Amino acid sequence: MADVIRIEEVSAHVGETVAIKGWLYLKTGKGKLQFLRVRDGTGIIQAVVFKKDVPAEVFEAARRLSQESSLVMTGTIRADPRAPGIPGGYELGVDDLQIVQVADEYPITPKEHGVEFLQDHRHLWIRSSRQWAILRVRATVIMAIRDWLDSNGYVNVDTPILTPAAGEGTTTLFEVDYFGQPTYLAQTGQLYNEADIYSFGKVYCFGPTFRAEKSKTRRHLTEFWMVEPEVAFCDLDDLMGIEEEFVSHIVRRTLEERGPELGLLERDTSALERVEPPFPRISYDEALEKLAAIRAETQDPVLKEALALEWGSDFGSPHETALTKLYDKPVFVYGYPTACKAFYMEPWPGRPEVSKSVDLLAPEGFGEIIGGSERISDPALLEQRIREHDLPPEAFTWYVDLRKFGSVPHSGFGLGVERTVAWITGTRHIRETSPYPRMLNRIYP
């Protein structure tokens, strides 16, 4: 039997007789000619079955194939500019064809479907070319994340998912019964990261996090993946430098390795090619001024109302969108009011009402993909903040301990994988960037 090749590598096999194992994605029959578009997991290729070139039973088999039927084809690869596929431009002239299974009537057709129907069939929907491309990009983003961190001196030290107390008292947590003791699914690994830097210097944790927020928006999941680097002897400026190198690397790797997928998604890659350091850095105060200016200019009363903001409040979605439209690459906003941020953030020198925090907002209206800060290094101040936020001091004894044994300025951030993939792929709703998204009202399949 001919060697089995992967569609991804088809250009290296022109003129050869090969075998391809896969599933029928689409069939357009034409009398004595059958066009089969076949997926194998690495791409899609058009296979052509001519009645005069194959035995009658092979042609009959091709005619019987239903969408998603599994098959093994043997034939010759040829270049043909008419041929669709990923990558396009090549097709298989079929000599022989074995059906592995004729699929039952497949519910997802090439036509339109509603959101609920597609989500109910997520186990099948992931085969669709758009979903396939997004999830391939996701895998590359994850590889680029690990690659950059591993090759820049970060040690991967994963943090627990079952935790005894809230990481950031503010958000709602999923409670689980841990042998009779109430325990929570982690919403961040940051506090443990802060312990780990005192052993390794630079660390990151990477895994799923859980937030029981009743959010129903295009940018929220209740279970999402987050990578959280944490660095000793690192201030807020250093942190922004790390973030822009890190994010630029992720984008560059995706452009290098997932061109066909981004093409299928019709992503404007010129916008991604501009993502190189340095990124603009604006303070919260400057951002407020820019928003006020946009607000003064707009004729749209709805937007005018949505952009109203007092000093001291955190940005909402409309503010982020308006702000990022001013730039053609990701933008840092730093120095948020202390009152709207977590308890552990270092205050700005001389301005206790401002924290040494920084968010990174993705361009084109995709919004926040990173949240980070310099952490409090003084034990007395940290204890004071725990009291001010009404957190149970006994749960944070170990965390305060870290400030007593060689405390140093340190900073870290969390990057949301799904939001980053949504931005890079140009996907409007975050649910398509997770293989099996968990949301308010969605836990199946």
Added chain:
RNA sequence: AGCAGGGUAGCGCAAUGGUAGCGCACCAGGCCGUUAACCUGGGGGUUGCGGGUUCGAGUCCCGCCCCUGCUGCCA
């Protein structure tokens, strides 16, 4: 949680209070280069659930369930 929109064939949609229809998918037939092919024919319905108004309800009224979009919260 708030505001707005929606639920009719497997899927996407239509239907002044008066015989529930169209496209896709599916089945049968035709077609030698299709790009979500096309042509001819065919089967397929408890109109989300419960009550009410009416001679008559997919359509109007009340309650409930579910979905979508946006906002808040955040990555």
